[in-house]
Amino acid sequence: MNHRPIHDLLTESADRAADAVALTHGQTDVTYGELEARSNRLAHLLRDRGVRRGDRVALLAENGCDYVANYFGILKSGACCVSLNSQNKLSTNRELLTDSGAVGLVARRAQIRSALPDLVNGQSDLRLVHTDQNDPAWVLPPQIAFSDDNDAAQCPTQRPDISVAEHDLCTILYTSGSTGSPRGVTLTHRNLAANTEQILAYLPVTAEDSVLVVLPFHYSYGKSLLLTHVAVGGRLVIDNRFAYPQAVLKTMVEQRVTSLAGVPSTYAILCARTEFLRTDLPHLRCLTQAGGAMSPALTRRLLAGLPDRVKLFVMYGQTEASARLAYVPSEQLPEKIGSIGIGIPGVELTVRRPDGGECDSGEVGELVARGANIMRGYWNDPAETALVIEDGLLHTGDLGRYDDDGFITIVDRAKNMIKAGANRVGAKEIEDTIAEIEGVVEVSVIGVPDELLGEAIEAFVVPVRPDSLTEKQILAHCRDRLALYKLPRVIRFVDALPKSSAGKIVKAELAKLTER
Amino acid sequence: MELREQIRSYIIENFLFGDTTPLTGDELSLLDNGIIDSVGVLELVAYLESDHALTIEDDELVPENLDSVDNLVKFVARKHSVV
Known part of the structure; x- marks a missing residue:
């Protein structure tokens, strides 16, 4: 079966009922007609700035009416949307921007604040940044063109005539990988x-x-x-x-x-x-x-x-x-x-x-x-x-x-993953982060059953000497490097980690320690 | 210790692990600025109930009461004044 580009879903709903409310956020309602027009404007702007079919454009925004208009706008330009998590640390989003080879970044000012120059400096593929509102304090490298919603408002509201095929890449969603590094899941329009x-x-x-x-x-x-x-x-x-x-x-x-x-x-x-x-x-x-x-x-x-x-x-x-x-x-x-x-x-x-x-x-x-x-x-x-x-x-x-x-x-x-709240978290990423701390001999991280979160993250740390590390020291180090949802809820100091005869850490034994 | 200081130090110790820099003002939204998340809100409520001897009703779990040092101070003071 042939499938239409995913943004056709919006256009068809706008054609059927332009005045129907698509989004409500706080006191704001946005109709399907308005959403269609706003996304078309951004698509024209991105095309005018050189975005082409198959390019990647990253989106960094909290849920809101802007997020949705921008998401469909990126797709209508023919680009693939790289969805970034606004809870990520700046360093993580900087890595993901580089990894995806994004040519554009569409972001809400509230999500990037003063960090925009740090986020985009050194991104060799990046050519344009679009936000809802400029900040005069931002100084960007000369090769990066800047635009904001005032520029988009000058663009046409008609849908741009861009050919997108069902097998074109539509969205990259980054998830935690078992290796500790985020992996980009590539999803096509189909x-x-x-x-x-x-x-x-x-x-x-x-x-x-x-x-x-x-x-x-x-x-x-x-x-x-x-x-x-x-x-x-x-x-x-x-x-x-x-x-x-x-x-x-x-x-x-x-x-x-x-x-x-x-x-x-x-x-x-x-x-x-x-x-x-x-x-x-x-x-x-x-x-x-x-x-x-x-x-x-x-x-x-x-x-x-x-x-x-x-x-x-x-x-x-x-x-x-x-x-x-x-x-x-x-x-x-x-x-x-x-x-x-x-x-x-x-x-x-x-x-x-x-x-x-x-x-x-x-x-x-x-x-x-x-x-x-x-x-x-x-x-x-x-x-x-x-x-x-x-x-x-x-x-x-x-x-x-x-x-x-x-x-x-x-x-x-089968995989070494923890499901904490809605989030899939790779134990290895947290283990690698804790292992950076001087005085940590080894560390293992597991998920333990939790009434509210499904699983809560617990870290077992072997310190070089008893009392040489504190829980606060470890959490402060993690907080600087990991998103809040990846922070262990409990740090346990142990003399040694249970190992198999092959020397592999036996996580099931660690889980038993938490039951005591 | 004054109530405001108690609340500030709880937040700094338990959510920022000693780093005072993110808490730039008492009016700052703790949620919007990534200082706490939804689990953190529940921990904050548990702290208020245990260390400040309060009973917090479900309908009091709103940003107007809990989402900044200023709001927390006002909320705790108001709760104590009606006890």
Whole structure:
């Protein structure tokens, strides 16, 4: 099947209902017609500044109306959008800009503040920077052209006539890699269009829906929310204040949201610290959950506390699969708690033995997926790509088994990854950071079960001498180098790390230490 | 120690690990400036409940009460005044 460029989803919704509200953020509403016009203006500006089909343009912004207009504007210029995480440290985003070879950077002034020169100096591929508003204090290298929204406002609102093919690169999303360095997941227009169609085949999303968005758009689950709702002409209600869950609940009431998408910690925090299950939300009809396994206890609590009209969809996916791979049909959830369900329509999700044969029910194997949504590979990294993609099959690294009905339950993760809140965090990146500290002999980092986060990060550190290091010293070092969500919640000093006969650290033994 | 100093030192010790430079002003949004995240807000609430003997209701978990040193000082003072 041929797929259209992903930005056609916006144009088609704007053609159908230009006056319908696409985005609400605080007191601001943006219609589909306005979003279409704003994205067209940026596309013209980027073309005028020399951006061409196949170029990469990075986007650094918090969720908001600007983010969405800029995302589609970059795609309409023919470029691929490199989605940067605004929570990343400057040094990380500088590395990712270099790694992606981005020719352009579109950023919100609030996200870059005084750091813009540090971010762009030395970026040999970068030719242009666009922000919402200039700052006279910024001094950029002469080869980098600068523009802001005043310049974009002079550009035409008509859609630029740029040819984009379904196999063109659409988006690069960076995820934590098992090697410690972020890897760029390359997704084509076809990958994202296919996954959008696959999701809409099982999830009841319509033009009447208003979804509350607390997940960042630079994250694959957030991006899939954006694309599915734009595809049907629904409304996205953006609230970036989830740290204050009661404020978010108030938004749900005031904006009459019909659905909410969250990771397990979203629901854990809503249930623990708000009146979520006791608040009258007469318009709510659907909750979705992905981004890690939700505890059976929390699933049961939601099922018991929600009115019958509200459907709960438990889902599973990976950035490498554009977003979504599996779901539990909501009517079967009460009997399938703890399962990630079955492959979504259009995705073949199977449990395989090491020899490639399919497992029998009850037998543990690796989850392997095939579908038009599977990424092309990791950006400029054929070796890492070959580890996960083989003959068109995505090896997820998750271990699971079928039950007698063919539903899959995940039992373990093969990769050295921690799922903290919504974030996939490579243990090695944190270990490498702590190992830089003088006085650290060795270190190992694991995820331990946590009621709110799913997993919390714990670091086991062997100091050169007892009492030669403090927890504060280690955390201060990490805070300077890692995003907040990668900071260990607990540092444990130990005399030695448990090792196998081959000298390999046995992380399962470390996990037992945390249970004491 | 004065209330404002207690709150400032808690934030500096527990979220900035001794580095005072990011906390450039008492009016600064802790969330927008990357000083705390959503888990940090819950830790802050636990600290206020234990060290300041407060009971914080769910509907008080809003930025107007918690998102800067100024707001925290006003919030704690107000809570104590009504006890």
